[in-house]
Amino acid sequence: MTAEFRLRQAWTIARLQLRRVFFSKRSSWVYLLALFPSVPFFGHAIEVKLSQSRYASRVTAAAILESIREGDTDEEVLKTAGEPVHERKFRRGPRGEASVEYRNLIYFDGERRWFLHFEAGILQNKRSRPLIDFEDDRKVFAGVFQYFYLRLAVFFGCLGIFMNLFRGEILDKTLHFWFLAPARREVLLAGKYLAGLIAATLIFATGAALSFGLMLWPQDAVELSAFWRAQGPEHLFWYATAAAAGCVGYGSLFLAAGLLVRNPVVPAIVILFWEGINGILPAALQKFSVLYYVQSLAPIPPPMDANAPALIQLLMSPADPPSTVAAVCGLLAVTALVLWIASRSVQRIEINYGTD
């Protein structure tokens, strides 16, 4: 048999397997994982859009709002700045004593929201915040992508997809069907891996792109246009690539795990722990990790809250990132090594459903 024939055979296996991967009830929760980050970005976008339309009829000039000083009375402010976009009054005070009236007014200057806080009719505090901050939102996206998407969603998604490629067939008692095909076991492994990879990449790269799109949706048109002309497409490409690369690496790990162990919980915990401590491992050991390579492909480093506990900061801090070329080559090398181990293991698999 020629290599070309085997490649065609692997592709046939992948095609046949794809439908099962996409529509498997056992891994339907993978879609929820992939779409989960889109939910807060969608919510944020809707909130911004609704606020923009609600505030549009009551825009107050920024110069007027800047002229307001602490110590001004609420009546003076209302006279100067006009009707606010939002107002709230309430009284509060210790029991048995006279309560104080509090009043919060919110103004909108077309870009920023101004929050004015009055106590007993006197302005105590004035601060303003942009309705939407592109820079902040991109940092939030980078954080969600690195801390949730790569470390958890892609990780567990790949567990759901790739562990089932062989383990699911054993549970369904259908693996013998593939073993009785005139194909080498390595070709079968390659075909199944390819099917898992296509499905996982489509699901998670699309999920990442969707979240990215939803993050961009409510942004200012001018800023957005500048972003697309500059680094926008590049960012989108690298987020999708990082998600796909995560699928390449974690997919191989969980495919091998599905051949070696029966219970997915054990390898999941072990690999999650290993990936979690990657940042504090010696440099040589860091290279035996998927996260080490994948996180350096993301275009923006994730933000780290300076107030977070030291242990969290230590675990979340990325290892010294390799160059993009080194990351891609390193990831492919780790994947090839794991797939080679898996191919040795698939040779030894026997059909004995009774014990599984």
Place this chain on the structure above:
Amino acid sequence: MSAPEIVFQEVSKFYGEVLGVNHVTLRIPSGITSLVGPNGSGKTTLMNLMAGLIHPDRGVITVRGLSPRDPERLMRITGYATQYDAAPRGVTGLDFVTTGLLLAGHGKQEASRRAWKSLERVGMNEAAHRKVAAYSKGMRQRVRLAVALAHDPEVLILDEPLNGLDPLVRAETIALFHEFAAQGRHVVLSSHVLQEVDVISDRVILIANGMIIAEGHVRGVREEIHEHPSQYIIRCRDASRIAALLFEQDHITQVQVHEDRLGLLVATRNQREFSRALTRISLAGHTVESVVAADENVDALYKYLIGGGR
């Protein structure tokens, strides 16, 4: 040109500490060969070993010169209808058969043509577009046979292939095996129904406890079967008297009177003579209420064969 034999040389297979088969040495020529033995005797283990679904702990197997560890070549000449009932979820009978052919490297059109032909051979073309999961047991049996036949293999391995088939389909399927064997191919099947084996096979391999206890042409084994004492339970009024009358017969090897004195357990070497003797006893005025065979299954024969005919 591959060697036209299936060869087992000193093959042993253990499942942990449980014996699958032990020191099996066999040469199976082309034609229909039946593996016969009670449940758990090692029939399926031998078949799985031949198809490479499991690997021997010791010994060597070749199927027409090919190693079961080389599925790429072996499964081109081998079709195996396993006892596993499951099919990939959601597939129709046609998909099920076509998929195997696509994996064998056939183009879509050729795979479809062969799949239809194979389904037609097993009488399943009308149900081809129905989901396998909705098939009856017999239909699933037939669609598995269609998968095994579809690529026109030289070796057909069939685990209990006649289970669940109605008499008409059973006869057609047996004819199919004969047609296949007549072309110089191997048909290796397992069964625990002796009458079935008697009709189908050119050659029989008897297995018990993972070991080959007899092998050869059907005639020799059939003689063993005819000599095998059959047991009957007789319900009657005067059991002691009937027991005495039966014991006078040469073919009766054992008579045991039941505790309630209203029944007998009788073992005979000749069923026809036993039937005549019972008729004579009834005509003589003794009341025989019922006669029930006590050992119509293959296990009884095996107990007999393993025990050296005692």
